[in-house]
Amino acid sequence: MTPLPEHLRNATHARTREAEKRARAALAELVKVGKPISFTAVARQAGVSTDFLYRSPELRMQIERRRAKGGSVPAAPADASGDSSTSAAVRALSARLTRQQETHREELASLRKALEIAQGENLDLRRRLARYEAD
Structure with a gap:
C-alpha cells in the first residue's frame, strides 16, 4: 500500500483538527445553554459523526465527564x-x-x-x- 502524499496527509490532519475544534465548541455551547450532554447531541451540534467522537480519546473523555456531571441523559424526543x-x-x-x-x-x-x-x-x-x- 502506497503512503499518502504529504499534501494529502496535511489536508487530512487539518480536517480532523477542524472537526475536533467544532466538537469542543459544540460541547461548550451545550453546557452553556444547559442542554443534556450526549454523543449524539454533540455530533449534531458540531456536524460530525458519533463515530468520530468515540474514536477521539480526548473528546470522548470530555463528553463522558460532562455527561456524568449532568447525571443521566434523558432520551430526547428528537432522537426518537x-x-x-x-x-x-x-x-x-x-x-x-x-x-x-x-x-x-x-x-x-x-x-x-x-x-x-x-x-x-x-x-x-x-x-x-x-x-x-x-x-
Whole structure:
C-alpha cells in the first residue's frame, strides 16, 4: 500500500483538527445553554459523526465527564423521531432493494430462457449446415 502524499496527509490532519475544534465548541455551547450532554447531541451540534467522537480519546473523555456531571441523559424526543425516520428509511430502501432483486431475477430468468432458445436454434442450424455441406 502506497503512503499518502504529504499534501494529502496535511489536508487530512487539518480536517480532523477542524472537526475536533467544532466538537469542543459544540460541547461548550451545550453546557452553556444547559442542554443534556450526549454523543449524539454533540455530533449534531458540531456536524460530525458519533463515530468520530468515540474514536477521539480526548473528546470522548470530555463528553463522558460532562455527561456524568449532568447525571443521566434523558432520551430526547428528537432522537426518537430520528430513529423512527431512520428505521422508516431503512425499511423503504430494503423494500426497494427487494423489488429490484425480484425484477433482476425475472430478467435473468427471461434472458436465460432466450439464451437456451438461441443456443438450440444455433445447434439446429449447424446440423442443417453440416448436412448441406455433406451433399
